[in-house]
Amino acid sequence: MGRILIADDHDSLRRGLAQALADAGHDVDEAANGNQAIELLHEGFFDVIVSDLRMGGSTGLDVLKTARALHPRTAVILMTAFGSVSTAVEAMRSGAFDYVQKPFEIEEMEVKIAKALELRRMQHQIDYLRHAGGDIHDFDHIIGSSGALGSVLGIVRKVARSNTTVLVRGETGTGKELIAGAIHHNSTRASRSFVKVNCAALQENLLESELFGHEKGAFTGADKQRIGRFEQADGGTLFLDEVGDMSPSTQAKILRVLQEQEFERLGGTRTIKVDVRMLAATNRDLAAMVRAGTFREDLYYRLNVVAIEMPPLRERKDDIQPLAAFFIKRFSGELKKRIDGMEPDAARMLMRYNWPGNIRELENAIERAMLLADGHLITPADLRLGDTAPVSSGGDGASLVKIPPMGVPLEEIERVALVEALKMSNWVQKDAAELLHISPRVMNYKIKVLNIDFPRGRRAAPLRAGPPLAAV
């Protein structure tokens, strides 16, 4: 049985048809005009749309066009007035699955719908077989040559085709959403919707209504029924972003959908069954939240069936240059500005920086640099990394150091400079030394005498015995 949308401004005909199809076991939605139908298409997926050709506002052809654009696999059957065969022919040319002339017998419509559903089943089968052949993984837009990214994509390939729940973890901007999308697009659900919900963006009640929908009158302001994201994702994938930011009540409800694949709309009593695959992402430490009692342990295990850890960019520096090249090419098109690449010094700066905002920060940095660039190459001065002003060698340095009126020990300025350089280089001493134009040995010495603390997990290199440092 399938999900069917009936669009007709003729109320009694629409209701009669909807009733008959619901009796035959289909899940039926109605739209009283073309605009409403188009709105519903933006909200969710239908196997078949039965639409009147001529309606006030948007016509059946508009509905057809929207369906072709949003859900190319949806079959559209148009109903035409008796005698308007030429429009019917035009509809078929525009990609309609079939048409029916009014008036028609319900049985005739049922046969056409059954055919459309059969075709969809066959398409699913073909998709599945093609996936099983393992040749249509399209990872073209996921850039990087590091081993770390390679292993992530290896897991994506393995889990995509199953219905397994996957938890993607990682710092901000590491590509969690991109990976969730890749899992969906390489799954057997690829032709169905990929629906995303950001759990951190909404407070409890709004989030639950977003996820599960609500009935008219469920709460003040609920002036009409609303279909939730779970229903929209039926047959497809629901991506729960920032899943660590849900209230206990919402957590309990999500757990139920994971276990039973069913829920009720807010204020509703009818239990709705869905077939949804769930993917989740978070930059929080869920295990620690479980220990602290703020995240349900049972939900954690349900979500974390397969865990994918997105490594931060500073731990896969091999990806920096390919990503930079990719973004340069992309923004050249978008900004209509020819940039061929970057100067070696600028490229080196990218390698030394520690990228707290990861790939999103790199993407923004490249876009900004391209806007600033005067020539066809990005220069070090065009890159404004981590809000630190670019070092302008040769200047008077007045903007680099601000000396307070009561004065400051030179040692203190040195310390600030060293820590800044170390942070920029992800605490790699050799790189920090290069930034400050001193030798690694001098760097090492200054770290010791100025007593600079390294963050947890990073250690200062041992002070090597060597010739006296007096000449430093």
Ligand SMILES: Nc1ncnc2c1ncn2[C@@H]1O[C@H](COP(=O)(O)OP(=O)(O)OP(=O)(O)O)[C@@H](O)[C@H]1O
């Ligand atoms: N390997 C990659 N190749 C190309 N683009 C990438 C890659 N990884 C990330 N990006 C791009 O970087 C940006 C950030 O990625 P995404 O939104 O997936 O990260 P995120 O981990 O979900 O971030 P947040 O935690 O902030 O939600 C996006 O524009 C995405 O397209």
Ligand SMILES: [Mg+2]
């Ligand atoms: Mg994200």
